[in-house]
Amino acid sequence: MPVFDILRYDTATKELFIFGQVWSLGLKSGFYNDPSIYGATYVAVHFFLKAILPWVIVLCIFPLFGVLLGRSFCGWLCPEGALFELADFLTLKTIGQRSLYKKKLNDPEIKKGNKFFYGILSGLFLLIVPPLTGAALTGYFIAPKIIWHQITTGNFTFGVKAGIIGVSIYMFVTSILVRHAFCKYVCAAGLMQMLFGWISPVSLRIKFDRENLSRCTDCKRCEKACFMDVKPRYPKKDINCVNCGECITACRKELGDKCLFSYSFGSNTICVEHKALSLKCQEASE
Ligand code: SF4
Ligand code: SF4
Structure with missing residues (x-):
């Protein structure tokens, strides 16, 4: 821009x-x-x-x-969220878990791949993404052609240097170390979508077809696909769901057209009057 x-x-x-x-x-x-x-x-x-x-x-x-x-901006349009997902993918391929810190129950299983190749890619990601985004975001305040000139000549003014280093550190911390915890607990744009999506009676949500719960094979593909750590079968509105649709894709792989998830407008995921089913879903997800 x-x-x-x-x-x-x-x-x-x-x-x-x-x-x-x-x-x-x-x-x-x-x-x-x-x-x-x-x-x-x-x-x-x-x-x-x-x-x-x-x-x-x-x-x-x-x-x-x-x-x-709902939080569809987070799931489909947020450039930072896309970097977090890329970092998750590279970490999973390199060390076999999404997070740098610990293996979680809902980490996807991965086929044995070329760890060396993904290790190199992860190294490049670490080296290139923070300074590149640093230069790109500094462009919001300093004319891009001035930044480009300074990069090509290696002759930096204090403003450009401070912008690139400051944003690089921010990107390193958020994209490499913090990732989706930032979406859950820090991002103001996410918080606004979360609050207004929560109270809205018409917002887009993921609907789980509880009437056909018997079709569920308990493969847990839906849970493993969810990078926001939501349990999509659990019958309550989870404010962390970003409507990315990964759980729909995962369930389609298991059940084809009989997939139990779909997009739906409205608050039909609350299960007050379906207590029995609610318990059944909970058991299934555990
Ligand atoms: S519950 Fe489904 S749609 Fe929501 S964040 Fe998780 S995978 Fe994406
Ligand atoms: S809802 Fe679908 S993806 Fe999730 S455990 Fe059941 S069959 Fe598997």
Whole structure:
């Protein structure tokens, strides 16, 4: 986005670029020289439209996502989430577990692969991803062509150096060490989707077909597919579910068209009136 001026703030010129245009408040000093009601109203309306309304719209995006689609942004669109999943994949292939710290019950089984190859790939990931994202994100505040020039000449200003090193450390900590714990406990965008998705009676959720529970072979593929550590068969709304659909794919591999999961709008995953089934599901998932 910074490279094509789709969105960036240039700290040198103090200008905000949006879709190639400079977003200015248009409050030239001359406005204030007109003390009439007309002049004051003009300034107020301009300020509302250009300074307040865009922020209101930006702040509403994630709650709106939550109300309609639950945490689907996290599951499908978040670039950081994609890096976390890539880090999970490489760790699994290299050391046989998703996490760097311990093997979990829901870690997928992996076919014996080329650990050496994935070890090299993991090393490259470690070396390349943090500084690359550091340079990319610094571009939101310093013109990308200046960053590129400094990278190619090796002649860095303090701002570019601080931006790249600071973001690299952040990316190293989140993408390599913390991963999905960041989505669960830290990310404000995730939290907003989570809260609004939780209270919304219409948001998108994963539905488990409890009426056909007898089809379940208890293969646990659905649980092993879930990188958010949700137990998808367990009959309650789990705020950590990001609607990624991995459990649907996993169950399809086991049951084909008779798969027990589907997407559904509305709060039909709560099982208050289905206590017996609820217990059965719980037993099955344990
Ligand atoms: S429960 Fe299913 S859809 Fe939700 S996060 Fe886990 S795998 Fe993705
Ligand atoms: S719900 Fe589907 S994937 Fe999950 S344990 Fe049952 S059969 Fe396996």
